[in-house]
Amino acid sequence: MNLTKNKGNGGSRAGRLSLDPVRDWWASAPGWVRWTVYLLLVVGALVLPSESIGSFMAPSGSDWATMLSDQIAIYVLLALGLNVVVGMAGLLDLGYVAFYAVGGYTIGIFATKYGWNFWETLLLAILLAALSGVILGAPTLRLRGDYLAIVTLGFGEIVKQTAANSDYVNGPRGIQGIPHPPSLSELEFLGVQPLKYGLLDSRPYYYMLVVFIVLTIIFVRRMENSRVGRAWAAIREDEDAAELMGVPTFRFKLAAFAIGAAIGGSGGVVFAAKQTSINPENFVFLVSALILASVVLGGSGNIPGVILGAFMLAWLPERFRELQDYRMLLFGAALVVMMVFRPEGLWPSRRRKAELEEGTGGMGSMGAEVAAPAAVGAGVAGDAAEVKK
Numbered sequence: 001m002n003l004t005k006n007k008g009n010g011g012s013r014a015g016r017l018s019l020d021p022v023r024d025w026w027a028s029a030p031g032w033v034r035w036t037v038y039l040l041l042v043v044g045a046l047v048l049p050s051e052s053i054g055s056f057m058a059p060s061g062s063d064w065a066t067m068l069s070d071q072i073a074i075y076v077l078l079a080l081g082l083n084v085v086v087g088m089a090g091l092l093d094l095g096y097v098a099f100y101a102v103g104g105y106t107i108g109i110f111a112t113k114y115g116w117n118f119w120e121t122l123l124l125a126i127l128l129a130a131l132s133g134v135i136l137g138a139p140t141l142r143l144r145g146d147y148l149a150i151v152t153l154g155f156g157e158i159v160k161q162t163a164a165n166s167d168y169v170n171g172p173r174g175i176q177g178i179p180h181p182p183s184l185s186e187l188e189f190l191g192v193q194p195l196k197y198g199l200l201d202s203r204p205y206y207y208m209l210v211v212f213i214v215l216t217i218i219f220v221r222r223m224e225n226s227r228v229g230r231a232w233a234a235i236r237e238d239e240d241a242a243e244l245m246g247v248p249t250f251r252f253k254l255a256a257f258a259i260g261a262a263i264g265g266s267g268g269v270v271f272a273a274k275q276t277s278i279n280p281e282n283f284v285f286l287v288s289a290l291i292l293a294s295v296v297l298g299g300s301g302n303i304p305g306v307i308l309g310a311f312m313l314a315w316l317p318e319r320f321r322e323l324q325d326y327r328m329l330l331f332g333a334a335l336v337v338m339m340v341f342r343p344e345g346l347w348p349s350r351r352r353k354a355e356l357e358e359g360t361g362g363m364g365s366m367g368a369e370v371a372a373p374a375a376v377g378a379g380v381a382g383d384a385a386e387v388k389k
Contacts, residue, residue, distance in 0.1 A: 069202040072314040073209035079294040079310035081263030087301035089256035090236030092149040095156025099261040101283035103268025108175035118181035129265025130258040137257035164280040174279025305347030
């Protein structure tokens with residue numbers, strides 16, 4: 001598609017803050033500079049739970065490490081998974097919490113009833129969550145836009161209500177006594193035992209989630225730059241044009257659902273092991289809505305933007321908890337203002353920003369509109385040609 005700023009919608013946004021100079025510098029940066037930045041980012045993530053940072057990031061009386069492990073890191077991991085479905089493939093999913101629940105109930109059932117340990121159930125949960133994504137996607141991915149959104153919303157509610165009405169998982173009482181992951185070492189570093197899991201210290205769970213997030217980023221980036229990623233881009237821009245160019249759209253959409261579901265399932269496993277108990281109220285629709293808002297707010301399709309959006313969405317309501325009833329009102333107002341003045345997100349990718357400005361199909365328009373001729377003629381044909389190679 002044409003990545004230049006058009007004279008219609010784009011012209012009125014010319015004065016906005018642009019990250020293009022940073023992107024241009026990063027594109028021309030040598031390899032050692034990039035690896036240095038990556039290393040510094042990982043080190044920064046590892047030192048984030050320190051008390052000096054928590055003194056101003058967390059409200060008084062709150063544990064900053066617990067906030068990181070129970071909310072922020074979980075939201076980031078889930079947002080990265082949903083970004084595969086929404087940001088890369090352009091499929092609007094309102095029931096993503098279902099896959100999160102599959103992961104949580106998998107460890108709940110197999111750890112408490114059959115004595116499986118954390119690592120065994122983690123692998124099983126990833127497989128079962130991916131399978132649930134295929135089960136959901138196989139009969140429903142023929143639908144598009146708002147119709148697909150309604151079906152996925154229903155799937156999320158079905159999973160929640162099934163758990164609430166099943167005696168096998170104790171119905172609304174949920175599952176208690178979920179074991180912590182086995183401690184891998186008693187090694188202590190700077191007063192922290194990063195591989196010893198329990199109730200007293202949340203930091204080991206946060207470090208585990210950081211590892212999961214890094215692995216997810218590496219995997220998703222590799223997929224994005226592959227034939228699969230180009231197929232997702234073609235489908236997102238205009239599915240009909242991609243199919244006419246020979247792209248097996250259904251197969252690639254099913255792959256997006258399975259990959260996103262697997263990432264969500266891994267987050268559910270860590271959440272359940274950390275909390276040691278789960279119930280259906282942990283997996284309500286609001287979780288799906290907030291994760292989707294994280295993707296849209298940060299910048300759909302752009303991994304750094306999605307991470308930023310998830311961090312802000314999980315951190316801001318907790319940071320201003322002292323405002324009590326007004327904090328959610330202010331939080332919602334901030335989201336509305338953000339979507340009015342910067343609908344492409346805080347940190348959008350260039351391609352996704354251009355799609356939104358041109359009014360092409362995909363998640364930004366819920367897939368209902370006909371794509372602009374420029375997008376069909378240039379972008380989709382180019383992506384489809386790359387996929388067929």
